[in-house]
Amino acid sequence: MTTSAARGGWRMRLRGLIRKEFRQIVRDPSSIAIAFLMPVALLLLFGYGISLDAEEVPVALVAPQPSAASASFTSAFYGSRYFAPRPMPDMAAAEAALMAGRVDGIIRLQGNFARRLEGGGSAPVQVIVNGVDANNARMISGYVQSTWANWLAQRAQAAGGELDMPVQVEPRIWFNGEMRSRNFLVPGLIAVIMTLIGALLTALVMAREWERGTMEALMVTPVAIREILLGKLIPYFVLGTGGMLLAVGMAVFLFDVPLRGSLWVLLICSSLFLLAALGMGLLISTIARNQFVAGQVAIIATFLPAFILSGFIFDIGSMPWALRGITHLIAARYFVAILQTVFLAGDVWPVILPNALALLLMAALFFGLVRRNSRKRLE
């Protein structure tokens, strides 16, 4: 065989393999469902479903002796979109409601609230929050504090004076002025969902060939292992890219997440990430050689690590150093950083370039390992 014929054969063989893979995809529609149905369904469900913005938090309000002063104070809570106050006759009722989970907090005014307020003293207000969900509890006490501070400022203004607060905090939140948690959750979700899809698409494909014995059949053909891998990769890369475009489109048009960076940066980085995710799936498949084990590994190794260790929800900088090291093994970590930056901040190259490089390295590493572990050899 001449070299030119071998090269021509290379193209033909690859085309043949890709065509075979596409046929297989069309016949078992689960791959198509994974690539297109899953991102849409999951992003819809989670994009609407999860939020860290507590609104209308039910709180028990105990004000034993209503007066004009106490009414002015409590009206600040009735007027806030963060609270849904429930008046309670006494502390016992409020505590019972807190125990039963009907309210998340208690705001209790003393009986002598009006007297102490008008006497020029300082009237204490007791606030109890349910600390079981520590993050939520902290949010709620933050809301209580800002409602209280607003009320003090208004009261001082009404009296014609200024607030006697020595230092006044003026917060400026960059990139996400309204503090919409959806703006960072949706880009993060894209990374988590695409991790799943990448792994699901390829986790079983190599194992399936081994299990069904068709791998042996492939081995006796002139097809090189490199061509088999490319033949597996290209069809699923096309499918995955379709799913990714759908997800990005939904983020921008449905969830109104601002896209401040450029689309082409997003697309290039997404392709890199998709390669890494597909590579991981292929690696699982190649090592397991058995669909059952490959499936189990895919369940345990993809979703939870991408969910917890990617910085999607939990801040990586606050983790202990050993764990910060572990997060570098999670491809989703780099993609989350890129997505949150490209969507909310813009094309910040010092963030994008190192993370994109890391994705490229991970993809190369996975394919290198796949290549090493798949030889034309039987055991």
Next chain:
Amino acid sequence: MFKRIIALAVKEFLALLKDKKSRFVIIVPPLVQLFVFSYAATYDLNRVPYAVYNEDRGVAARNLLAGFQGSKNFRRVARIDRSGQIAPLIDRKQVLLVVHIGPQFSRDLALGRPAPLQLLVDGRNSNTAMLTLNYARDIVDHFNRRWSAAHQLAPPPVRLDIRAWFNPNLVSRWFIVPGIVGLLTLVVAIMVTSLSVAREREQGTFDQLLVTPLRPTEILIGKALPGFLIGLFEASLIMMAAVFWFAIPMRGRLLVLYLGLALFLLSVVGVGLMISSLSVTQQQGLLGAFLFTVPAIILSGFATPIANMPRAVQYLTLLNPLRYFMVVLRGVFLEGAPFSQLAHQLWPMALIGVTSLMLAGWLFRHRMY
């Protein structure tokens, strides 16, 4: 009948545990993940990187900054002296917070005028931003109280006294680790069950099983037992690690916890077998496993409260067994909740379990092609 069930269950255990790779995957990663995730998943911020932009040379500004310096929640990484330096630091994620003190700060304070303090926060992750701001506010509040006391200023007319029940220091690990117990138990039980029928279908051995004297109910019990027992075993290990390693308080009764665990496993094993008997290939089984596990975890109240979800999604979570088990776990661990308080969480899991198991048994015979 028992002999037949036991024979089948033994065969199922062998199928799972005989293969070295499979045995490893079932036992080791969940335990490793418990440790990794329990340390990783926290909403408590520490060492938040910040920069100081101080245009004031006064003592008051230095005192205020000392508050940031002394806090273990913050770590100063830069000092800047031009406003142009702010944007690159935040853009590049080198700092999450810039504390900006204007040139008039000390003078305003000395004259008794409110002195503004600008806090610039990276809002890319709004939760982190909110928490950073809350921590910074605490430091400023502390400074204000000291300043007011030292200068005989009137205290604010109303003061708040905030306290948290059940978790006074608001350690988020107390909330997260019991949640992780639920997550990993779910993953293990799904991993063991969701491919079991699909594999036999794909290999054709399920048809053989159906023509044996085993009745569908017996097949069902035989298939359900390994998932149930492995789940029980691993959940026990994980809970022991939670109590003895992570020092999560265990305030309620173990009996209530195990009742909840048993019902939860029943429901998850049921759902897993249902997925498995619906699928014809293992690829479909795996897809089904993910389509159940991922929403079940994200919509369980593990990381984001169910109360924040829109009403329609909240109704959907009623079908999610993990949602109930989360309440049981956190209730028993942290609140010491008695059976009577948790009964409302227990019966839905039992209902989901029985319904899904029945469906799975029915599908054994009726999903043939």
